[in-house]
Amino acid sequence: MIATIAAKELRTFFGTPMAWIILAVLEIILAWFFLNQIDAFLAIQTQLASYANPPGVTELIVTPLFGNAAMILLMAVPFLSMRLIAGERRARTLTLLLAAPVSITEIVLGKFVGLIAFLVLFIGLATLMSLSLYAGAALDLGLLISNIIGLILLAASFAALGLFISSLTAHPIIAGIGSLGAFLGLWAINLSAHDPNSWLHTLSLLKHFESFNRGVIASADAAFFVLFIVLFLVLAVKRLDSDRLRG
Amino acid sequence: MTNITVSASGLSRRYGTRVAVHDLGFELRQGEVLGLLGPNGAGKSTTLQMLAGCLAPSSGGIEICGIDLLEQPREAKSLLGYLPETPPLYQELTVNEFLRFAARLHRVAKTAIPAAVESAKQRCGLAEAGKRLVGSLSKGYQQRVGIAQAIVHNPRVVILDEPTSGLDPIQIREIRKLIRELGGEHSVILSTHILPDVESICDRVQIMNQGRLAFAGSMAELKQAHPEQAGLEEVFIHLTRQENL
Numbered sequence: 477m478i479a480t481i482a483a484k485e486l487r488t489f490f491g492t493p494m495a496w497i498i499l500a501v502l503e504i505i506l507a508w509f510f511l512n513q514i515d516a517f518l519a520i521q522t523q524l525a526s527y528a529n530p531p532g533v534t535e536l537i538v539t540p541l542f543g544n545a546a547m548i549l550l551m552a553v554p555f556l557s558m559r560l561i562a563g564e565r566r567a568r569t570l571t572l573l574l575a576a577p578v579s580i581t582e583i584v585l586g587k588f589v590g591l592i593a594f595l596v597l598f599i600g601l602a603t604l605m606s607l608s609l610y611a612g613a614a615l616d617l618g619l620l621i622s623n624i625i626g627l628i629l630l631a632a633s634f635a636a637l638g639l640f641i642s643s644l645t646a647h648p649i650i651a652g653i654g655s656l657g658a659f660l661g662l663w664a665i666n667l668s669a670h671d672p673n674s675w676l677h678t679l680s681l682l683k684h685f686e687s688f689n690r691g692v693i694a695s696a697d698a699a700f701f702v703l704f705i706v707l708f709l710v711l712a713v714k715r716l717d718s719d720r721l722r723g
Numbered sequence: 724m725t726n727i728t729v730s731a732s733g734l735s736r737r738y739g740t741r742v743a744v745h746d747l748g749f750e751l752r753q754g755e756v757l758g759l760l761g762p763n764g765a766g767k768s769t770t771l772q773m774l775a776g777c778l779a780p781s782s783g784g785i786e787i788c789g790i791d792l793l794e795q796p797r798e799a800k801s802l803l804g805y806l807p808e809t810p811p812l813y814q815e816l817t818v819n820e821f822l823r824f825a826a827r828l829h830r831v832a833k834t835a836i837p838a839a840v841e842s843a844k845q846r847c848g849l850a851e852a853g854k855r856l857v858g859s860l861s862k863g864y865q866q867r868v869g870i871a872q873a874i875v876h877n878p879r880v881v882i883l884d885e886p887t888s889g890l891d892p893i894q895i896r897e898i899r900k901l902i903r904e905l906g907g908e909h910s911v912i913l914s915t916h917i918l919p920d921v922e923s924i925c926d927r928v929q930i931m932n933q934g935r936l937a938f939a940g941s942m943a944e945l946k947q948a949h950p951e952q953a954g955l956e957e958v959f960i961h962l963t964r965q966e967n968l
Contacts (some may be wrong), residue, residue: 477828477830480824480827480828481828484813484816484824487816487820488813488815488816491815491816492815567811567812567813567814568807568809568811569811569812569813570811571775571777571805571807571811572811572825572828572872573828574776574777575775575776575777575800575803575805575807576800576825576828576829577796577797577798577799577800577801577828577829577830578797578828579796579797720777720778720779721779
């Protein structure tokens, strides 16, 4: 049942120009960063040769590319997540799901999985872009995989928070602006979290992504993402359930 | 054992301090068509939302074919088809896609889905509209898609909230015919403002006013109970006005 709802969400994404435009715009921005990074790499390549243990192509191009992709997702996810529940409430189609023999958890998970599938597609494009470097260099596959895992976890966290905010209102635009605000707030936390021992540092999503970005797959960071995702999915379920109780 | 498909008892719903439905109880038998009548704001839609499991009652219980809707919502809901006041339609899907999705949501077996979608389209006069986007259909056709969505999984109980609203006279006649057909095998509960609808298709009527039941019984009983009134319209006005005083 989760797969049915997820498949329907994906079809809705691609049934409107929105998804195509978002994918195209993100891809263009990402390609721009990518080419810039390659240029920069070529400029310093001769200097690198004089180092004893120089950073590789993966560190100099793929790591910043995925860092940029994370920021792009921060901006893009609100546009995708805002309709998920708020839009259905507005169009009064939520009743179809609520009256069907489907639990609210399945509805929320279905929508979450549908959005993740779309975001994974975007991450797949970023990965393909990185793999194209094989044409002229050898890649550090471990670092690339760590980046992919980190970015998927980060995207899933954005998706879970966006989905929860979408469940709070019947206006997609309000949900979108609310999510963007929340994500920018998380980013602001990241900017002021210099001390690694402070609670701000613990709370910052992007700081946890940074370890993956550097190639460190730490279970503590992964656990933080998982907790974050579960928390907001549970809150979204509670919120939808209270609709039924309060009317 | 029993052919009672819907049984509600002591059903109440409050929004804050306002009582929308108060202590409502009724039973529906297999094959019956029950008409829910009442002026605007009488609590018809609230009642139907509760029967469909979209709204939790403040108190009281609902059983669908002997299954408690609040205790086992999944089992009970799979026996229900529901058309809300605003048909829940995804504008960006085609009629076929939408009905397939509705069938899958209601756990129709994968192999049975094409036949279920075909028969629902056939019954609702949508045979030609399968490939059109729901959003491009006229209001009457959208209403038909809404009804098709409610019957695609062949439910035991069909709940229709104002199924004939927004339709032209020819479509109304077709929908009435469809509802009467449905009544043969399914149980149907429908709410409406249109009194001739009730007279022509319902076996029993319930008149609601201000959240309470003002009358419940068959059409014959209604005429017996209010011999001084000429028809349903007069009874309706008599009952609802009396309560308003």
